[in-house]
Amino acid sequence: MNTDIHAKTYEPTPARRVAFLGLGVMGFPMAGHLALAGHDVTVYNRNASKSEAFCARLKGAGKVKSAATPAEAAQGAEIVFCCVGNDDDLRSVVLGETGAFAGMAPGAVFVDHTTASATVARELDEIARARGLQFIDAPVSGGQAGAQNGLLTVMCGGDAATFEAVKPVAMAFSRAFTLLGPSGAGQLAKMVNQICIAGLVQGLSEAVAFGQRSGLDMDAVLQVIGKGAAQSWQMDNRGPTMVQDKFDFGFAVDWMRKDLGLVLDEAKRNGARLPVTALVDQFYADVQQMGGGRWDTSSLIKRLR
Known part of the structure; x- marks a missing residue:
């Protein structure tokens, strides 16, 4: 398991008691940055070995411990962060006798970094309010590298005062933490993000494949056009690896198809x-078949070669 967490300069903020649910490729480093920033962190993961690995990795950073259930992790936490797979995973760690809401005290805040539906965000926000809790939907962009470096872009939906209370803590793993509207707005903004990426990556794939078939030195071409109007993060960071036919890293196709499914449902x-988004989603289905x-x-680009 990759446990890389690249410490950064953290803005001074009072230490808070927090929990983090879900220690996957994103959650593990996000929770790690909270610990490195000086917060008291209790973690929960469905596979307990990841919680044990987290505590072993961060034992020198401050107060870290693991819990057997989301409810136990949430007990005494002022803020409960979460990053799991999908709507059903989210409900499983939030609701029920062992869910986080059952362990949270009135006034505590649940911050969901899962890329999920706007519908489930609004649903959980309503349940939270009925229990005297606060809920912020806060999906992230920046991938595994952004999580490891503590430089994620976070798109939030929810109450403005609650958002402001959470922001100083969440900046431990963020470079931008922005409120975009009421409950569900964060998830909708993440959908906009994925729509943009889908079209950009397909256009870049066609461009690189076209250039290679034309006999061009595509590394040189990308360096030139990357200084003009065609420049994008995808071109700068993925163009060279596309030329090299390297894809064993980054944001997985399976995850992208999950996200695009949410987009198309919305x-x-x-x-x-x-x-275009619907078409690219089917192109990703082709890649899965490969x-x-x-x-x-x-x-x-593999479809075009």
Whole structure:
């Protein structure tokens, strides 16, 4: 298991009692940055070995411990952070007798970093308010590297005062932590993000494949056009590896298809037309059929070779 956490300069903020639920490739370093920033961190993970690994990795950073259930992890926490897989995973760690809400004291805040539906965000916000709790939906962008470096971009939905209370703590793993509207707005903004990425990566794939078939030195071409209007994060960070046919890193195709499924479901509800996004989603299905479910999203180019 990759446990890389690259410490950064943390803004001074009073130590808080926090919990973190979900120690995957994103959650592990995010929780680690909270510990390195001086907060008291209790972690929960469905696979307890990851919680044990976290405590072993961060034992010198401050107060870290693991809990057997989300409710136990949430007891005494002022803020409970969460980053799991999907809507069902989120409900499983939040609701029920062993869920986080059962252990949280009135006034505590639940901050969900899962990329989930806007519907589940609004649902959990309503349940939280009925229990005297606060809920912020806060999906992230920046990938594993952003989590490890503590430089994630976080898109938030929820109450403004609650957001302001959480922000100084969340900046331990963020470079931007922004409120975009009421409950669900964070998840909707993340969908906008994924729509943009889908189109960008497909365009970059076609461009690189076209250039290679034309006999161009694509490393040189990318360096040139990367200084002009075509420049993007995807071109700078994924163009060279696409030329090299390397995809064993980054944001997995399986995860992207999950995210695009959320996008397309939301578009059915709000009436948005997403012809390119729907097409690229099917292209990612082709990549999955090629055995590339765990390849980086830039592997779209494999269809064109």
